[in-house]
Amino acid sequence: MPKRPETILFNAMHTTTGGGVTYLRGVLPELAKDTRFQWILLAPAKTLEGGWVPANVQVQVAPQMGFAKGHMWEQLMLPWKAWRWGAKTILCNANYTPLLAWRSIPILHSTVRAGEQAQSTGMKLYWKVLKLLTQVSLWNAPRAFSVAYHVIADFAGPKMARKVRVAPPAITVRDEGEGERDPHLVVSIGDFYAQKDYPLLVRAFAVLYAQRPASRLMIIGRPVDTRVRDEVIALVRELKLSQAVTLTGGMPHDKLMQVLDRAAVFVSTSQAETVQIPLLEAMTAGAPVVAADRPHAREFVDSAGVLVPVDKGGDVAAAFGVAMFGVLENRSVADALRKKGRESAKLFTWAATAHAIADGLVK
Numbered sequence: 001m002p003k004r005p006e007t008i009l010f011n012a013m014h015t016t017t018g019g020g021v022t023y024l025r026g027v028l029p030e031l032a033k034d035t036r037f038q039w040i041l042l043a044p045a046k047t048l049e050g051g052w053v054p055a056n057v058q059v060q061v062a063p064q065m066g067f068a069k070g071h072m073w074e075q076l077m078l079p080w081k082a083w084r085w086g087a088k089t090i091l092c093n094a095n096y097t098p099l100l101a102w103r104s105i106p107i108l109h110s111t112v113r114a115g116e117q118a119q120s121t122g123m124k125l126y127w128k129v130l131k132l133l134t135q136v137s138l139w140n141a142p143r144a145f146s147v148a149y150h151v152i153a154d155f156a157g158p159k160m161a162r163k164v165r166v167a168p169p170a171i172t173v174r175d176e177g178e179g180e181r182d183p184h185l186v187v188s189i190g191d192f193y194a195q196k197d198y199p200l201l202v203r204a205f206a207v208l209y210a211q212r213p214a215s216r217l218m219i220i221g222r223p224v225d226t227r228v229r230d231e232v233i234a235l236v237r238e239l240k241l242s243q244a245v246t247l248t249g250g251m252p253h254d255k256l257m258q259v260l261d262r263a264a265v266f267v268s269t270s271q272a273e274t275v276q277i278p279l280l281e282a283m284t285a286g287a288p289v290v291a292a293d294r295p296h297a298r299e300f301v302d303s304a305g306v307l308v309p310v311d312k313g314g315d316v317a318a319a320f321g322v323a324m325f326g327v328l329e330n331r332s333v334a335d336a337l338r339k340k341g342r343e344s345a346k347l348f349t350w351a352a353t354a355h356a357i358a359d360g361l362v363k
Contacts, residue, residue, distance in 0.1 A: 003036075005035060005036055005037050005038040006036065006037055006038070006088075006089065006361075007037075007038045007039075007040065007085070007086045007087045007088070007089075008037050008038070008039055008040070008087055008089045008090075008091055008361070009039075009040045009041075009042060009082045009085065009087035009089070009090045009091070010024075010028060010031075010039055010040065010041045010042065010091050010093065011042050011074075011078065011090050011091065011092045011093065011094075011097075011098070012024050012041065012042060012043040012044075012047065012062075012093040013042050013043065013044065013062035013070065013074060013078075014070070014074075014093075014094050015043060015044070015047055015093050015094075016044055016046065016047060019109065019169065019274070019275065019277060020093055020094070020109060021047060022169065022277065023093065023107075023109070023147070023169050024043070024047070024093055025052055026169065026170055026350040026353070027167075027170075027350055027353050027354050027357065028041065028053070028054065028057065029052070029054050029350075030350045030351050030353070030354030030355075031354045031357060031358060032054040032056055032057050033354075034354070034358050036358065036362065037358070037361070038056075038058075039056075039057045039058070040057070040058045040059075040060060040085055040087055041053060041057050041058070041059050041060065042060045042061075042062050042078075043059075043060075043061070043062055044061070044062045044064070045061050045062075045064075048061065058085075060081075060085070074098050075098050075099060075100065076100070078090070078098045078101070079098050079100045079101040079102070079104075082098075082101060082102075083102070088102045088103055089102075089103045089104075089105065089361070090103065090104045090105065091105050091107070091357070091361070092104060092105065092106050092107060092137075093107055093109070094106060094107065094109065095107075095108050095109060095110050095130060095133065095134040095137065095155075096130070096133035096134050096136070096137040097137040097140070097141060099136065099137065099140055103142060104137070104140065104141060105141050105142070105143060105144055105145070105361075106134070106137045106138065106141060106144050106145070107144075107145045107146070107147065107167070107357075108134065108144065108145065108146040108147065108151050108152070108155065108164070108274075109147055109274055110130060110134075110151075110274055111148075111150070111151050111154050111272060111273070111274045111296075112127055112130070112131045112154045112155070113154065113195075113271075113272035113295075131154075131155065134155045135155050135156075138155055138156055138160055138163070138164070139160070141163070142163070143163045143164070143165065143360055143361075143363075144163055144164045144165070145164065145165050145166070145167045145356070145357060145360060146164050146165070146166050146167070147166070147167065147168050147169055147274055147275050148166065148168060148274055148275050148296065148299055148300075149166050149299055150295035150296060150298075150299050151274055152164050152166075165356055165357075165359075165360040166356065167353045167354075167356040167357045167360070168275060168300075168348060168353060169275050169277065169348070169353065170348040170349045170350040170352070170353050171277065171280045171281055171284055171345060171348055172284075173284055173345060173346050173349075180262075181261075181262055181263065181264055182216075182262045182263070182264060183264050183328070184212070184214045184215050184216055184264060184328075185216055185218065185259075185262055185263050185264050185265075186205065186208070186215060186216065186217045186218070186263070186264065186265050186267055186324060186328075187217075187218050187220065187259055187260065187263040187265070187266050187267070187282075187287065188201055188217070188218070188219050188220070188221075188266070188267050188268060188269070189219075189220045189221060189256065189266075189278035189281075189282075190220075190221045190268070190270060190276070190278060191221040191222045191223075191224045191225075191250075192221055192222065192223045192224055192225050192226075192228040192229045192232070193224060193225050193228060194225060194228055195270060195271050195272040195273075196221075196228070196269065196270050196271075197269040197270060197271050197292075198219060198228060198231075198232045198269065199231055199232060199235055200269045200316065200317055200320070201217070201219070201267060201269040201320070202217075202232055202235045202236055202239065202241065202245065203235070203239070203317035204267075204269065204316075204317045204318075204319075204320030204321045204324065205217045205241065205244075205245065205321070205324075206239045206241060206317075206321070207317060207318050207320070207321025207322070207325075208321045208324045208325055208328075209241060209244055211321075211325055212325065212328065212329075215244065215328070216244050216245075216246070217241075217244060217245045217246070218245075218246045218248060218259065219232070219245070219246070219247050219248070220248045220249075220250075220251050220256060220259065221248075221249070221250065222249060222250040223247075223249065229247070232247070233247070256278075256281075257281065257285060260281060260282050260285035260287050261285050261286070261287075263282070263285075263287040264287075264288075264327075264328055264334070265287065265288050265289075265290055265324055265327045265328060265334075266278075266279070266282035266287040266288065266289050266290070267289075267290045267291070267320070267324060268289070268290075268291040268292060268297070269291075269292050269320065270291075270292060270294070270296075271292060271294060271310070272294065272296075273294070273296040273297075274296065275296060275300065276296055276297070276300070279291060279297070279300065279301065280300060280345055280348060282341070283301070283304060283305075283341030283342060283344060283345040284341070284342060284345035284346075286338045286341065286342055287338070287341075288305070288306075288327045288333075288334045288337035288338055288341065289301055289304065289305030289306070289337065289341060290305060290306045290308065290320065290323045290324055290327060291305055291306070291307055291308070292307070292308055292310045293307035293308055293309050293310055293311075294310070300344075301341075301344070302344075303340060304337065304340040304341045304343070304344040305337060305340075305341065306323045306326070306327065306337070308320050308323050
């Protein structure tokens with residue numbers, strides 16, 4: 001007699017923007033193909049828009065509440081709701097879980113290293129609370145998942161880390177754009193946060209611009225932290241780069257990929273990421289990558305890009321400028337990075353991510 005599928009609640013009630021939504025929309029359709037499970041999805045109405053949820057997934061709309069009330073409802077009411085819906089296991093698309101649930105499993109999406117770059121007292125407190133809730137959730141969980149290896153050590157010692165499996169996000173592998181690349185276009189992508197270190201990027205571009213006056217820098221991202229955006233604008237004016245630097249704000253994904261198809265180099269000065277999806281998208285678009293030598297870049301880029309040391313002293317902006325100049329001026333280097341980047345990007349598929357999660361759920 002066939003074994004009855006296990007009912008699992010995919011808790012995405014806090015999944016509303018950014019990488020969390022991308023992860024949910026990518027992995028759930030693949031998980032829904034696995035006949036060992038029956039899935040219930042709890043998510044906000046906005047996240048459910050677009051008809052992307054597979055037909056065999058039961059949908060529950062998350063209640064609309066404020067930050068504090070929503071988290072209280074999740075901790076106190078959701079375990080009871082899950083039991084009523086027939087789900088003993090709750091898979092959470094977040095670092096922390098409902099602690100009173102029978103079997104609650106987190107997917108670690110956030111690194112506390114981003115919190116180290118926070119400037120406001122409120123954000124610093126947020127990251128401290130996040131770390132505490134994550135550690136308690138890991139202690140409480142029978143197993144857990146992480147989107148990257150380097151994140152695990154932020155929250156777990158060697159013994160606790162053994163229960164965590166890595167299930168990285170994926171990207172859509174695509175053919176390289178047919179149009180010609182702009183030999184002068186430098187692109188960076190990411191919303192304005194302190195950890196992106198865009199002032200470093202502008203200073204590095206100034207080094208490049210002094211040697212290649214035709215170069216142009218395009219920064220694509222929403223001004224989430226307006227203080228960072230204003231600092232960048234002031235620095236651009238101070239260094240007399242206004243004619244060469246463009247801040248586009250947010251951009252639809254299809255147009256963003258068109259920009260990457262034209263970019264001569266993609267640059268990231270980010271000091272802290274979990275997984276930097278635009279970096280992977282640059283690789284699949286065939287844009288050579290220059291990035292800060294940080295854990296997220298080492299794990300996902302490695303030899304497929306130029307990693308610039310940022311912890312060894314010296315003039316880091318100059319080092320970035322030299323790295324960009326080397327890629328832009330040496331076609332053989334750019335072609336080699338382009339080839340390696342596209343090959344590496346092909347390893348990240350949603351089918352592989354879903355397999356890692358499903359395999360972890362049954363063991």
